[in-house]
Amino acid sequence: MRLAKRIENLPPYLFVRITEKIAEKKAKGEDVVSFAIGDPDIATPPYIVERLCQAAKDPPNHRYPETGGLPQLRQAIAEWYQKRFGVSLDADKEVLPLIGAKEGIAHIALCFIDPGDIALIPDPAYPVYSKGTLFAGGELYYMPLTEENHFLPDLDAIPTKVLKRAKLLWINYPNNPTGAVADLKFFRRVVGFAQQHDLSICHDAPYTEIAYDGYQPASFMQADGAKEVGVEFHSLSKSYNMTGWRIGMMVGNAAMVNALKRLKSNLDSGIPQAIQYAAVEALTGPQDCIQEHNAIYQRRRDLVIDMLKNIGLEARVPRAGMYVWAKVPPGYASMDFANDLLEQVGVIVTPGVGYGKGGEGYVRLSLTIPDAALVKGLSRLSSWQDHKNRFKPKK
């Protein structure tokens, strides 16, 4: 058997070491507390699941769905964008439901990237932007996200030579993993940059609804001209705790929407319709759950930030998203620090380097951890201070 190069050359999974360690610990009967998972711990609101159950019993929903999704769902997405962001979308031409945002994110490269083409990718970032590009035979150019630049890419630093071959530019705000946010001024700058260099923009925005202290994240689609140059990926996963149902959307530029729809009509056979009806319910039903969940995350965020301060770790207080991006102690690599926390106090955090070289020096703590585990995890982490004096930090 000979595997294809695109699989053989897949970079090794960076979390392997940690995953193995966890399995070892569990086999020994030791319990670990994980701050690593970015998956809402709270259930999907019951009225949404109720709609899904009801739709599951309706025989027309037992048949093949259409690639473009139910017209009712496209309409609900367009109306949600209008209500939430004041953005007008043509429900037939500028909206495409997805089997989760990840599915569209992974596949869009196939619509734009030929071998030799470049995609501009933030570093650190959600790994799917780069993997999708590589599967399409494209090349990557990493744009470092640094604290000095508020974790925004420095577009002026991209060499002209790279820009000539670049076709896609990926951005993601509120950002995973850094917790950074971007305002409309930045999005307008991105639109101008795209026009100047003939780039198509992909903005990944699954966290616009998860925000704190009254902050309201913007949509890229609110920037003048955004629809001419790009699309936005969004998802019901994080807003409505629906990760398991697999439903998201891409909205914006009609030619880009059409390209992905054409590709998908040859790849998949749409989203199970009962799930589409549940999504309509989520988008058009009561929205109180969003504030309720955000209040829970905000309380957890404050507890995590306090604890980090207590053990002497620096972290910015995120205004949005589900993560705290904390600096590791001086002299540590993020992987070694994550390993030491697991070894010494039985707590799992995600090493920043898992999201790219630019994540080195940081670890990510997720706020999607049930309260009881959070309390246990925080108390364990607080005790790490003692270990710090006993164990020499590794170089």
Ligand SMILES: *Cc1c(COP(=O)(O)O)cnc(C)c1O
């Ligand atoms: C969770 C997440 C997604 C994936 O969302 P799905 O709709 O569940 O596929 C995409 N991008 C980022 C940055 C995420 O954190």
